Amino acid sequence: MHTLAGLGPFLRLILRRDRLRLTLWYGIAVVVAVGVAASIGATYPTQAARAGYAEEINSSPAEVFMIGRINAASVAGLVAWRVQGLVVLILGIASAFTVIRHTRTAEEDGYREFLGGAPLGRATPLAGSVIIALSANLATAVLIAAAFAALGFAAAGSVLTGAQFFAAGAFMTGVGAITAMLAATSRGASTLAVIVMSVFYAVRGTADAGGLPALSWVSPYGWLSRIEPYAADDVRPVLLALVFSAVLLTVATLLNARDVGAGLLPERNGRPRAARGLRGTISLTLRLSLGQLIAWSLALFAFGSLIGALAENTAEQLRESDALSGLADGPDPALAFIALVVYVFAQVVTLYGIQAILRLHREESSGRAENVLTAPVSRMRWAGGALVAAFAGTAVIQVAFGFGLGLMYATATGEPGQLAAMIAAALVKLPAIWLIAALAALLYGFVPRIAGPVAYAALGILFLLELLVELGYLDSGVLRVSPYTHMPPLPLGTFELLPVLVTTVLAAVLVIGASAGLRRRDITRT
Template structure:
């Protein structure tokens, strides 16, 4: 028989309140996210608040800030990356430099929270167990959205408090804009969780909407220096930008953002009322009548190929954007020696252009670490959802099963870095060989974080997801804000990326690359040993 995946109209048991159990589910969600949520909030807030110190040291006079604002507003590539500068105060410059990326991170945090506590709960069967008790139809979605609201409220309040010294109104506008974007994509994730049948697909579609929003905003800002482009206004990220914190705040734009959030939440609730648990509005396409997947590696590729294609495409496009900005790196720095020192700490001292390229390669590498951690932790998702059990019940050993996913994870990391390096070289139009080589040098550090996630999964499966993401988030945070704050090298070396040579430019240093590769191999071997010895699905 062919499984029917189309949604059926749900019938709620008489006497059950729609929100019954929402408070209990919220407490459960907050308990489960007690590590992940504070880490996300801290990363988003520190990215913005730390900018006051770093930007204040670099541009300590109104004249310097005014010159920076004029140069960046006149540079189309920089506008595409960061948006236009609407003022020359310290708060306005911090908002321009960090506000957009903080909004993107808040959106990612929110979609992860909502999908985890809605569609993922249904996919793993935990929702069915909870629904057997007195739990209303709207309770799971309400608890997930309230968990996202807690996180975004914390972000908004902490950013407001951290920047209040630069002006309370601007700080509040920025905090509300970033928190509002987070809630907007929480609502988008709530809709996608009703439309799709898998948590992975729900996350992917929501992330695709976020990527489209960023591209619309970037395209619009590259064509207009005041945020007035139609394309900018078609993007919710453009709305947050046009709220103009520290530049005659437009509170009505924040009201527009709030209205969009309410509309999306209403749609999410309507959809959840019209389907049964476990069902979806977008039915899963049935497979072929005769199976064509004969190996564990083939199954892993079938499950993860969409992720590889998406990450590879994103890295190629990001490389093209960064490469196109390379010629404008001198405009960003100008005659500011402090800014030059930050670029040199990020990318080495072999000249400003090479330092910029090295910094961009390093940033691509740190983001690629998120890919490899996600791909490795797919093993945990397969195990906890019960999908690994029927595979392992056949003549497939657990190491062979895991190896298929690990081949996609570690091999895919090489592929996405090659595509990112190719895009960077094409965008710059020069130094193809050195840029591609610099991209590959990032791979051992990426593998180290992936191997750490594998080690945690093999040895400590219950803590592997939270700890694996925390490690990759820490590496990203150190690489992002560490050079600006001039954090001691001993602290920077906590991240594997702190040990890599800053290429292109200087001579290649093989020792740290080889050591990281050996460390990655050791962690991977230990993780596989732990997986072989422990019980699966426990």
């Protein structure tokens, strides 16, 4: 049989299964890019305003680390800078996860073995998932480039901006393909891909913030930042990134010679007998999620430490800016800035809670849930592990974030009491995080097939509303639908118990509803 036999039907199958998932991931990237592009001109209408904004950003180590330097003070130059950080990360995660889903995840769930009964070539799953990911990236890049050109931006810069995004997605497509071959589980493959992306992005940020141009050549994101759309318009970094992506995909193709279902990285042998702490469904779920929890906690601790160290300097720069002074408004600009960051990162941590809940759907669709439930284990004991992992895990991550933030801010200000204040500021956002996770649980309890897309879409809509309000398209009153806005804005504001209790009770009600739905419906493998 040819190694690519059945490629056409397999491509149609991926599109059929992932039509909603692909639309959400790549559609959000297009909406963010076009929305920012359409608003920058009104936000900074004069050349003087744009030049002042560019100077302020380029003098802020935190901004330069997070996104990069502004290379041109034109409207198009500000747009290219403003969207590049978020869009390349969205496309990178979407691309890697798409490849992993139809290779490693399919093998882990037994879905790949089922497809093996059809005339499907050995290389077809990898090739098909890579083609879909690259095609989605290309369509996204074309749409963004066309939209930028339609807004009157220079054609060459618009094309290179699209090429920059395509190259970023292609790079992470290659990374996802390799990690899918290396890891023995989908969780391990996804974690490896995110770690690689995070390391390369941090290297780029360190090079830009530290003024180390030689270091930027270590990271593909550093190469792509040298394109400088609407300024230098250098096409060579795009070619370099595409060649590197081709090398990664070639390596993944060679690694695909492994046995189906097996990873190339050696797996550790477990103990012959389970420890006492693992003799239960909840403790087992917590043990399985431990690696992911540690990775999230370390990442948020690092981000918190960085923000705490730079809060004073960044807040003063924001305060002196006419356009950005509202981000650090009030008698203490540093605390106002930190309150904003804590608010934003609470929404990021919610992703972990949703993922922990959706683990139940993967266990159910793979058939592993049936094996557990044949033992004297109730459905609620089985599902309780995921609920504990979601609620307790997000609490641990928030503590890690608040600890890193408070430790560095207390060191910078010489006020030891700020450590406890920052941890409290992070923990007070937990009810809002739990409410969205409980929504995912409710959806899983009744309609598991749409639980993931709807929960992620709900969180994405809240992100989008924040962006549209920030850009002036919507009144701030629409944010009342967001549970995050009802949490006390610590460390700047005062603590109010009522919204915290109400939100916590709502989350508990949704969990109770989820348990009712799970008891009533059938456990299936679809």
